[in-house]
Amino acid sequence: MNISVLGCGRWGTFIAWYVNKVGHNVMLWxxxxxxxxxxLKENxxxxxxxxxxxxxxxxSLENAISQAETIIISISAQELRSFAKRLNSINEIEGKTFVLCMKGIEADSGKRLSQVIDEEIGKRINIAVWVGPGHVQDFVRNIPNCMVIGSDDVEVTKRLASELNSDLIRFYYGQDMIGNELGAATKNVMGVAAGMLDGLQYSSLKGSLMARGTREISRLVRAMGGNDITIYGLSHLGDYEATLFSEHSHNRRFGQAFVEGQTFEKLAEGVSTVKAVKELSNMYEVELPICNALYEILFEDKNAKETLEDLFLRPVKFEF
Structure with missing residues (x-):
């Protein structure tokens, strides 16, 4: 099978490497x-x-599209709409399957990434997502993990999972696009919060973050029409180990650097997702205390230590 991967950052390059490893012809754009x-071109x-x-x-984007039946996209989530407009101008796009391998929500609109690409390209293509835990650094050392592929068309889901499955990545069928996309994006928000707790020497509170974070996001998924149980699967809770605890997690490292007054140069998608979730909180009238606290810290200059202490240590109320 011919597959093109659009985006040659850390994850996109790994995906090209992996898809080739499982037996497909690959072009990396x-x-x-x-x-x-x-x-990559040089060495x-x-x-x-x-x-x-x-x-x-x-x-050449035209070459990458024309030679493949399946196109995997791995770019910054906030660039997807403008990139999709560019894709829509390519004639050979009709009937192909596009797999989104980014974890984010459009910051300005609160829209899921499958909604963004659907709005720009519409019914000309099949759309799927690839989400769940895993770090390049572990995969290239042959350390396996489980991930999710989902689509609104179950036959597309089954075909992709079958074509990409291996002993290194075991794929599960995603049945809930809303829950899987929202879960994948918001686990980065929880990763930023975890990093802040690490930087404040409050790492023991990450257990509380996990318990309360999943509850909070499940309420939002339900309000948006998804299945709240999805949050306890691989796209969200299943990705917490790789995001809240791993030394490789960009979002956790960003949060820690932020409270320590350091700069972090790499992409942390969770920062833009905090803005998007604030929008969704207002739109669906769902209270999201953790996400709201992060918004205040990141965008309203609230003191991180005081805000997180207020969030985790001071309320006295029933747990459920």
């Missing part, structure tokens, strides 16, 4: 002038892995 693309490796020679590199 990147922007011609991007640092990641130039580095076929990044900080995490070396690309096999059979993976074709291209900066």
């Amino acid at each position: 990147g922007r011609e002038n991007s640092k990641n693309y130039i580095g 076929r490796k990044n900080d995490y892995l070396t690309l096999p020679e059979e993976i074709e590199l291209s900066h």
Whole structure:
């Protein structure tokens, strides 16, 4: 099968490596002038892995679309709408399957990423998502994990899971696009909160964060029409270990750096997702105390230590 991967950052490059490893022909697309693309073109490796020679590199979006039946997108979530507009102008797009491998929500609108690409490209394509736990650093050392592939079309879900399944990544069928997308995006929000707790030397409160965070997001999923039980699956709770505790998690590391007064240069999607979830909280009239506290810290200059102490340590009330 011919598969193209659009985006050559850490995760996109890994996906190309993985899809090739499970037996598919792969083209990896990147922007011609991007640092990641130039580095891969020059020596076929990044900080995490070396690309096999059979993976074709291209900066032509038209070539990447025309040669593949399945196209996997791994770019910044906030860039998806403008990127989808560009994809929509390509003639060969009709009938192809696009798999979104990003975990985020559009910050300005609160829309899920499948909604964003559906609005821009519409009924011309099949849309699926690939979410769940896992770090490149572990996968390339042959440490396995479980992930989720979901689509509104169960036949697309089954086909993708069958084509991509292996002993390294065991795929489960996602049955709830709302829950899986929202869960995947908001686990990054909880990762930022976990990093702040680490930076404040309150790491023991991460258990409370996990218990209360899942409850909070499940209420939002239910209000949006999804299945609140999905939050306790792989897309959200199942990804907490990789996001709230791992040294590799960009979101956790961002949160820790933030409260320690340090700069963190890499992409932490959870920051934009905090804005999006604030929008959803207002739109669906759902109280989200953890997400709201993070919004106040990140965007309203509230003191992180005082705000998180108020959130976790001072209320006296029934747990459920």
